[in-house]
Amino acid sequence: MTDGSLVQRSTQAVRDHIRGKGLRVGDALPGEGHFADLLGVSRAVMREAFGALAALRVIDVANGRRARVGAIDGAVIATSLDHAVDTAQVSIIEIWDVRRTMEARTAELAAWNRSDEEAALIVALAEAIAEAGDDRDRVVAADIALHEAIARASHNPLFLQVIRSFAPMMQRVVPAAWRTRTTADDRADVIARHRALARAIADRDPRAAREAMDRHFDRTIDDMFRLDQAR
Numbered sequence: 078m079t080d081g082s083l084v085q086r087s088t089q090a091v092r093d094h095i096r097g098k099g100l101r102v103g104d105a106l107p108g109e110g111h112f113a114d115l116l117g118v119s120r121a122v123m124r125e126a127f128g129a130l131a132a133l134r135v136i137d138v139a140n141g142r143r144a145r146v147g148a149i150d151g152a153v154i155a156t157s158l159d160h161a162v163d164t165a166q167v168s169i170i171e172i173w174d175v176r177r178t179m180e181a182r183t184a185e186l187a188a189w190n191r192s193d194e195e196a197a198l199i200v201a202l203a204e205a206i207a208e209a210g211d212d213r214d215r216v217v218a219a220d221i222a223l224h225e226a227i228a229r230a231s232h233n234p235l236f237l238q239v240i241r242s243f244a245p246m247m248q249r250v251v252p253a254a255w256r257t258r259t260t261a262d263d264r265a266d267v268i269a270r271h272r273a274l275a276r277a278i279a280d281r282d283p284r285a286a287r288e289a290m291d292r293h294f295d296r297t298i299d300d301m302f303r304l305d306q307a308r
Contacts, residue, residue, distance in 0.1 A: 083118050087126035090116055092135065095146055106136060106144045149234065151241030159245060169250060170298065176243055177294035180224065183240065184286040186231035188278045195230040196279040202226055203275035207268045213252045221247050223271065227278065254297060270296060 090112060100106070109123040116123075131138040134150040161167045191199070202223040209215035221244050228240035258264045270293045277285035 083122045084125045084129065087112060087116055087118055087123055088129050091126060091130055095135075100146045102146050102148045104146045106146065108143060149238050151238040151244075154239060154242035155245050158242060162246070169246060172243070172246065173250075173294070173298055176240075177291070177298070179236065179239060180227070180294070181287045181290045183228045183231040183233075183236050184274060184278060184290040185283040186233060186236070187227045188281050188283040188286040190232040191230035191278055191281075195226065199223065199226050199230065200275045200279050203268075203271040206271050213255055216255060217248055217251045220251055220271075223275070227274075230278065267296060 091106065094100075094106070094112075109120055109127055112118075112126075113120045113123045127136065127138055127144060130136045131144075131147070134147040134153050136144045137147040138144045158167075158172060162169055162172070187195070187199070202219050205219035206216055206223065209219055224240055224247075225237065225244070228237040231237070255264075258267060270289065274286065274289040274293055277289050
């Protein structure tokens with residue numbers, strides 16, 4: 078058996094242990110030595126297996142303490158999406174089309190499920206985009222935070238992590254999209270769309286929230302097409 082297949086078998090054994098024992102996020106795992114003895118592999122193989130699982134956030138490994146069950150993390154999805162874009166497997170416009178479908182649903186769910194505190198934050202973040210003016214760093218930060226706040230208010234943790242995975246690409250795309258909005262009316266329109274979205278969620282109006290998110294993505298995807306044509 079090759080080292081690669083040994084590592085693969087070892088990583089699966091750790092995952093089977095987590096599942097079989099019904100472990101939850103933060104629960105401690107046996108050490109590398111325990112699994113090495115159990116599986117009849119070297120500690121080097123188990124070290125590599127633990128490293129692979131840590132990279133996928135299946136386990137959390139920190140110096141000086143035992144490995145623990147990891148929490149779901151959108152950063153893993155983000156790395157895969159970045160790789161897919163960089164290697165021309167998918168385009169950013171295609172990813173934004175997927176975002177549109179997902180975020181229409183998160184907006185709808187947020188309108189149903191949001192708490193008063195979540196609604197206030199969503200409205201405040203929409204206003205923060207308006208107040209940022211020409212400061213693109215502030216615009217991007219507020220925009221990312223707004224979409225994540227809406228996903229969080231959906232009360233579906235998977236939506237939150239998937240929406241978080243888009244943040245690195247938003248940091249690239251949003252500033253470029255704002256450069257296409259050359260007039261005051263263009264920027265006012267985008268700000269109005271964010272405000273309408275936030276208000277629909279605050280008003281507990283799922284249909285209006287979905288429609289507002291759709292209109293927001295209509296404008297954003299149009300801006301991205303203009304960017305592609307300008308290159």
